[in-house]
Structures are given as C-alpha cells and as structure tokens.
Amino acid sequence: MRGNQTDLVFTDRFEALASIAHRVSFRILGDRHLAEEIAQEALARAYSRWTKVVPTPAERTSAEVGDGIPGAAPVATAATAVAPDSASVSAASGASTASTTAPGLTHATTYLIVGVDARADDPAIGSRGDTIMLLRVDPSTDTVRLLSVPRDLWVTVPGSSRPGRINATAKPDNPEDLVSAPETSTRASRSTAADA
C-alpha cells in the first residue's frame, strides 16, 4: 500500500531531513528559533506531498536513462568546470520577504551569470567578464530562458557617455556595473537591488 510505503520512507529519512532543513533555514535566516519553526513546517509540507518530492525508483531510473549520459561522477567536475577561473553569479532575486511556502521562486527572476577571466599568475591581465549570460526563470509561465551576451558587444555603460566593450565592465570588485550594463542594453528588468 502506497501510504505505508510513504510512511516508512519518510520515517527512515526524517532525522537526516530535519537536520538539513534546520541547517538550511538557519543559514538563510540567521535565527535559531525561527529556523526551527520553518524546518518543522517544511517537513510537515514535505510529508503531505511526499510522493511528489521523492521520485519512485522507477521514475528515477527512467530520468537517468532518458538523458543518455551514463554515470554520475562527471556532474561535480563539470559543474566546477563551467566556472572558468571563478564565476560570479549575481542573483537578482526578487524574493525579499521571508517566505514559508514552497521553496521555489514565487515570481519571475533573472540571474546574471558571469564567467570571470582572471589569472592569479598574471594579474596584469586584470579581470574581465569572459562569458556573460542572463537566465530568467518564470514560474508563472513555466519558462526558462537563457540569453548569451557576446563578450565583445559594444554598449554604452551607464554613467559613461562613451561606449565600450561589455566585458570590460565586468570587474569582480564592482559587479553592479555589469548588472546595469545588460540591463540598459536589453532592458532586462531586475526586481530588487542586489546587496552591495
């Protein structure tokens, strides 16, 4: 029976999940009591929707077979490889209020993803945005859009009257410039200011 199975799996993993939920909540909120409350509510919700949270073994297998790339090992290496030397992800997140509902985004959010070309052994090069992408995730329309911006794109940087290459604006010590450059160029909206 499905219900019993769910109970078994849930009990089995409850301890681990409770610890993680509390840890994550605390990391985000910085408040131990609030974190405990949130963790409890999260687990209560997880329990009520448990069959949706954890795919059954059959679903999991088909997902892995489906993408045609065997083996789990390369995932971690590849993930780090995407960031050339160091990558800076500027999250233009609009979720400014502490939400206790679903962990996903509550509204459309645009992320600026920058691969920074900086070499420790050659500081003379300085640092420039080498790969620039805007990722927009819109839960209201279920769309995910990735827009690449060529590094040699000729744009007018805000606060300057003279145009320049967009990648020259990507300085790690001043990511705000790069955030505003594509915003001006493509009028991509950014719901809240990133913490400076």
Add this chain to the structure above:
Amino acid sequence: MKLDGAQALALVRSRHTQYLVGTTWTEDPRSDFGRIERQQVFLEILAAKLLGQLGDPTSIDDFVSVAAKSLVVDSGRTSRALVSAAWSLRSIGIGRLTTDTVQATGQIVGGQSVLVPTDAQLADASAFLLASPPADAGQTDTTAAGTTAAGPPAAPTSHSP
C-alpha cells in the same frame, strides 16, 4: 561521449575550436558566436543531467553546498537564491529551456574588433528574455530565432495579432 572536467573547460572556453570536416580539421569561423553555442548546448546537457539527480531536498542542499565552493555569489541571499532557482528549474523542467544570443555585427571601432548591435537586435534579445511578443510583428525578423537544441523557441506562440 563523456568529458572530464578539463575537457569540458576547454570546450566551453575555446574561441578557436576546430571541427573534423571529412578528413581535415577546420576552424569554426563563428568565433565567439560559435563558442556561445557550444556553451549553451553544454549547459543544457549539464542542467538536464543535474536536475535528474536532484531528486530530493537532501541532494539539492548538497549540490548547492558543492557549487558554492566554485562560484562567487551575490552577498545576501546566497543559499536561498540558489536553492530557490534549483527547485524552480526542477519543477518547471529543463524541456522548457530555450536559449538565444544577442545578435550583433562585427565591426572595427577605434582599432578594436567589436560587435555592434542595432536597437532592433537589442529589442529582440530583450523580448526573448522576457518572453514577450516581438515589438514588430513583421515576418522579416529572424534574429530572435533561438539556437536551442531542445526545439523551437517558445516565443512566437502568440501568432494572433
């Protein structure tokens, strides 16, 4: 085909990639646009693979912890932003991902080789990102055609005037 970390890095960074055409190696003439296309295809495959692995809250938390070591993230909502994005991407599904690139024309400006976009090209890029219908509903516009490997872009669904 499976790449290790170093091979993957070379693939997504190289601006002078050679493809085996017949029996000769030919350089990809598209330079940065070619590189962007390889990055998009790579990320698409990586994301699909990754989201298949993020089956429960434990794995998402673990992944964000690992990824955070290789990324510099905005101060403030670090974990929250990444975890939220991962959850949303997982529930929306990678099949809904479309990709595009800001189009521009190569020119020499002040001795530099740069890409100069037109206002229309920037507007197309903006419309694509915001998933809004193109500003001009004309048929001449082909620049917004996505280079997605996952099917046609979802933008031109609103064919009604």
